[in-house]
Amino acid sequence: MPSHKTRYGTIRGMEVKEGVPTEHMPGETSDIYHAYAPFYDGSGQIRFAVLFAHYLLGDILPRHPVAGRRVLDLACGTGTLALVLADAGWQVIGIDRSPAMLAIARNRAQTVEPAFRPCFIEADMRRFWQTADRGIDCEWFNQVQPDSFHLVTCTYDSLNYMLTEEDLAACFATAAKALVSGGLFLGDMNTRHFLEHEWGEVEIIERPGFIQINRSRFDPETACSTMRLIGFVGNDDDGYERFEEIHVERAYPPETVAALITGAGLMIEAVYDCFTTQPISERTQRIVWVARKR
DSSP states (O other): OOOOOOEEEEETTEEEEESOOSSOOTTOOSSTTTTTHHHHIIIIIHHHHHHHHHHIIIIIHHHSOOSSOEEEEETOTTSHHHHHHHHTTOEEEEEESOHHHHHHHHHHHTTSOGGGOOEEEEOOTTSHHHHOOOOSSOTTGGGOOSSOEEEEEEOTTGGGGOOSHHHHHHHHHHHHHHEEEEEEEEEEEEOHHIIIIISOSEEEEEETTEEEEEEEEEETTTTEEEEEEEEEEEETTTEEEEEEEEEEEEOOOHHHHHHHHHHTTEEEEEEEETTSSSBOOTTOSEEEEEEEEO
16 A cells, blocks of 8 residues: 555544645545535635536537436536536436535535435445445435436546546446446546646635635656645634645546547547637646547
8 A cells, every 4th residue: 555644633623634645545535525625615616617517518518419318427526517407407416425525515405496406425436336325315316227327527627536547447437337328428637737837836715714725736757736725714813723635636648538438438529628619739728528428
């Protein structure tokens, strides 16, 4: 097992991690949002999901239509994309490994009419069919089987959190198994250019009651960017609670991603510079992969 020099602790019930991993441990993404989840949307992250939903519905699907309206959203987070799709008439299942993020998604879904309410499941997107918790209150989820989704999405560089080719391939295999014949997979990934040259070393985000500091470091040998997220929660009168999380993303050459997608039984229809329908270039920051099940 790779060494992982991390110190764990708690501050008034909040999880803290200090230190940067000396070697990256694949798949350790389930608890990194434990403390950050309540502030995730408010720190500006919700904007990407809303923009991507409009991009998907307005640009991608008209060019790459599907035959039905059942969608599986991998790494759904707080559920923004799933909720927008549900509002547009889609039947949605969202899966994520973070209980804290899912709790927020499920709470937000209570405002949706039961007939269109997304179903949020705790599961590992590399092993969805083996790890999904089926003991939840969702009438139609237990009827869902492989080969039953018309669309599978995995957005906001969630695929970059897969730190080995094996894990990345497993995500594509999950998508392929879920899709009906002719169904569509859509996923985005940060590029090496972005992680190495565009992702600033230090970023500070201030909101009422919350301050977030991101410090990033790119390792050219592993093509991994390690971000140390430090959050302060509170106010000047009562003081602040501090938490830390470590987020690691790996950049993959496009040819590697293409080979893994086709190896999963998906046929690539398009590769876009994200939020456009233009081809990628050497300065592309985020790639959108569009592939269809044979």
